[in-house]
Amino acid sequence: MTTDQVIFIILSVITLGTALLVVTLRNLFHAALALMATFLGVAGLYVMLDAGFLAAAQLLVYIGAISILLIFAIMMTRRLMSADEPAFNSQVWAALVTAVVGFLVVLWAILRLTGLGTEDLSILWRAPVDSKPIGLDVLPYIQNSVAAMGQAFVDPNGFVLPFEIASVLLLAGLVGAIIVAWPKAEDEES
């Protein structure tokens, strides 16, 4: 048992355990806290994959922004202080079956694409030896992976189109959320 394996197991237990708590806890605020712990576990897993920037982005965006947005949204629509909802409603079995089927589909896709089933399992947590970005052979190889990512964002042969579309998507999300959340000018104080 190498240290990496031990750390991986700890992080996985944290991630999966708190994820289970999110869907089973009755107190909504505790469920939101468990969700933040799940995000922390995922950030740890990113670090294990040598993606430090993604781990920090996970902290910054998911824990620092989206969790807070989630808690605010819960507070806007429910009385959070006395929240003691039943954790499951009538659709719980359909949801469980769908989640398991979805998981098997993703697992099958990953095994097919990477040939995982044929190699030893240590590929799950070993950092890739060759850290060249996939599919960007035309770009000059930059040692610093974050700078490589930055260049890939704006390179016409790279990911510039998804980059610009992401901004349009964010704009649409913002405008949509404001339209839904903000009372119209005709209604006075809500």
Add this chain to the structure above:
Amino acid sequence: MSFDIVEFLKSLVSLNVAEYLKTVVGDQAWVNFVSDVIGVVIISTFCLLIVIFLIWLERKVIARMQDRIGPNRVGGRYGLLQTVADVIKLLIKEDITPAGADKLAYWLAPFLTVIAALLIWAVMPFAPGVIGVDLDIGVFYVLAISSASVVALLLAGWGSNNKYALLGAFRAVAQLVSYEVPMILSLLVPILLARSMSTVDIVEAQTVPFIFVVPLAAVIFMISALAETGRTPFDLLEAESEIVSGFHVEYGGMKFGMFFLAEFISTLFMSGFFTTMFLGGYRLFGLENLVIGDGWAIGRLLGLIIFFVKMFAVYFLFIWIRATWPRVRVDQILNFNWKFLVPLSLVLILAIAVLDKVIPADAGIYARSSILLLANLLIAMFAIEIMRTVARRKRKESSGDAAMTIDESEHNDVHDAHDSHHEVAAAH
């Protein structure tokens, strides 16, 4: 290699003991582990102990600025042990948990704020080669941890089972979250100029300290840092006269001490961060690389001293601002952020990006710095002009002719002069 006292002393002076011990003992995994642990303990102990000095310093400086003396009883004429007395007082207070408080959230909140305030020190460059760990995403890491620490406030507010605490927590989160945006955008400017997110790279790129190249970004960062740490003029969140102490109204004893501690640690960190980003960190015309005699690298020690001097100069600025400026209202705070600072920082980062690419690469440092400085000053003047026009218009709307500006009163004087001319003419 065996232990050599001269080499050890040299490594001590150059603040590089870990490296030297590694050559003696051998570069194994556990050696790295032990040196990391010692590094963590040194940083954390330093933070905790320096707060004792910082609290005393703040009280003394504010007192002097307000023409008082400040603490002068405990520990001699200068009250040096005043903070120790305060800490002991907090330690022996009763530990009360309010009825109905959510135990997990209520107890977790003070720990999380202090842990977040400590974690960011890992990437602070104290001297050349003296840094917790030189992450290649150093600045981004700092922003991520600061952003994640906002959660602790919500925990405190919600866990206290108190209306005022919850309301205070909401407002605090709204303020902190709003001022993250100009902080992020203004920090993009030194990163762009240094082409790297690593704090060490940014210090090394400052042959001309960035405050002379992009002063507007420095000012925006300073304002956001004041708001992020909850210092005056943005200390609405925890002021005793407002919303009764906000989100930590239900905390007493050492738990309250922890919130206090976290605020001082993060204020000191912001001062250090400001010197790293904009004042050139430990650099002073190459003094930090001084090596005299046969390998005695005292430059590093000098670099450490230089860094501390700069950091405390900025910290003194924080204290000065607290002693002299009034508190701002919450709607003024948020309006100022979203309607002035965020558009200003967006314009600034775009202008710097465009200019930095347009200036030819072989223009030399001083030409490049002066052009960027000029652009900064132009944008700043433009922004201030816009703010004045808007303020003038608002004043005119809100109070009719009672708040005339000089132009308008001059205009009226001219009218009066005309009228008196007419009267005189009519009289003739």
Add this chain to the structure above:
Amino acid sequence: MSQEWQFIAIFIVLAPIFPAAPVILNHLLGPRKPNPIKQQTYECGIETVGDSWVQFKVQYYIYALVFVIFDIEAVFLFPIAAAFDQLTLFAIVEIVIFVVLLSMGLAYAWGRGALEWI
């Protein structure tokens, strides 16, 4: 896991000890005389009125929302700033388009009056 993050991991594990020590010390040293009056939550010196529930203003949600958008924008802009040397002028145009698009979101929120603190 690389060397750098080992330091951060050790830091995360050890850092809780430093705030924990004073708090536990306080818990041990302080007197323990609980009574119901002391444990009441604070409300201007009188008994609490009604549930601990506050009217949640939609303003908080709007601020958090706009912050999420700009946060994600930052996640894109940071690597680009780090790679600035290798960028062409065309890349600058792309960045300007990106930032302007997101600023239009802010302008929309502003024009809609969603940024006013009621």
